Amino acid sequence: MAYYLDLFSPETYARFASSDKTITGFRERHRNVATRVKPGDFLLCYLTRVSRWVGLLRVEGRAFEENTPIFVDGEDPFVVRFKVTPVVWLTPEQGVPVHDESVWQRLSITRGHEHNSAHWTGFFRGSLNHFTDEDGHFLKQLLASQASSAKPFPLSDQDKKRLESHVVRRPDGPIAVIVPDDTENGVEQNSEIDALEPRESIKIQTMLAKIGATMGLKVWLPVNDRAAVLKEWNPSDKDKPAIVTDLPLNYDKATLDTIERIDVLWIKGRAIIRAFEVEHTTAIYSGLLRMADLLSLQPNLLINTKSVCT
Numbered sequence: 001m002a003y004y005l006d007l008f009s010p011e012t013y014a015r016f017a018s019s020d021k022t023i024t025g026f027r028e029r030h031r032n033v034a035t036r037v038k039p040g041d042f043l044l045c046y047l048t049r050v051s052r053w054v055g056l057l058r059v060e061g062r063a064f065e066e067n068t069p070i071f072v073d074g075e076d077p078f079v080v081r082f083k084v085t086p087v088v089w090l091t092p093e094q095g096v097p098v099h100d101e102s103v104w105q106r107l108s109i110t111r112g113h114e115h116n117s118a119h120w121t122g123f124f125r126g127s128l129n130h131f132t133d134e135d136g137h138f139l140k141q142l143l144a145s146q147a148s149s150a151k152p153f154p155l156s157d158q159d160k161k162r163l164e165s166h167v168v169r170r171p172d173g174p175i176a177v178i179v180p181d182d183t184e185n186g187v188e189q190n191s192e193i194d195a196l197e198p199r200e201s202i203k204i205q206t207m208l209a210k211i212g213a214t215m216g217l218k219v220w221l222p223v224n225d226r227a228a229v230l231k232e233w234n235p236s237d238k239d240k241p242a243i244v245t246d247l248p249l250n251y252d253k254a255t256l257d258t259i260e261r262i263d264v265l266w267i268k269g270r271a272i273i274r275a276f277e278v279e280h281t282t283a284i285y286s287g288l289l290r291m292a293d294l295l296s297l298q299p300n301l302l303i304n305t306k307s308v309c310t
């Protein structure tokens with residue numbers, strides 16, 4: 001037997017949990033690797049955004065393609081499918097955190113890495129990644145034991161927020177979006193270090209804000225970063241009106257919640273003409289999610305978006 005990764009977002013987790021749990025699905029890009037999965041292999045289920053192991057599925061047949069909506073309403077992208085038997089299925093509160101030391105130090109994909117490092121996350125960026133036999137067997141036993149003991153792993157307020165999503169109705173069907181926090185893998189910025197020396201990302205945000213003001217544009221900075229940027233900038237009286245504290249935009253709450261967290265916006269009149277995400281100590285994907293969600297929520301926006309890694 002072999003072991004493969006089956007990634008679930010909170011949305012697909014909820015849909016699978018409410019089904020008879022006999023069909024799991026993957027995107028078309030997984031078609032080739034899916035041909036390697038055989039009956040009797042196991043899928044180890046991982047819930048993204050809260051980084052927890054939540055299930056063990058036994059594969060009962062070869063991959064097949066079918067597009068009946070299961071995981072989303074309308075056009076379901078998870079068309080490469082397997083018939084499975086759920087051996088273990090846990091609630092998010094029962095799911096075993098990958099950061100739990102008893103797990104972290106046993107898995108070859110995490111062992112030796114710092115918890116706040118992004119190096120270990122590469123394995124979890126695509127479904128059907130293949131586990132070593134040692135890792136797969138360990139996780140199989142871990143999940144079976146957790147199913148028997150039902151040891152609780154309470155969700156933090158931040159975990160609960162990560163599991164929330166906004167369902168937005170569009171002409172081409174509903175989409176679920178999440179407004180990411182400015183953290184990666186639950187790791188907060190080090191406020192003590194920031195107090196001594198501004199983050200490199202703050203310096204870049206400051207530079208972008210200055211350029212926007214010089215060009216005669218209004219500049220938006222997220223609330224959490226605004227004081228730090230203004231401390232670096234200390235704008236002159238003529239530049240101070242460039243900083244806006246309320247966005248002159250008429251969008252729904254989900255869109256505004258997304259926009260307000262973008263690192264720098266240049267605004268002309270009532271239109272966003274540039275949007276920038278700047279990442280330094282965290283991975284870039286939270287910024288990319290914000291940009292992708294913004295364009296999904298408002299597909300007619302003509303915004304030039306930029307992601308800046310420092």
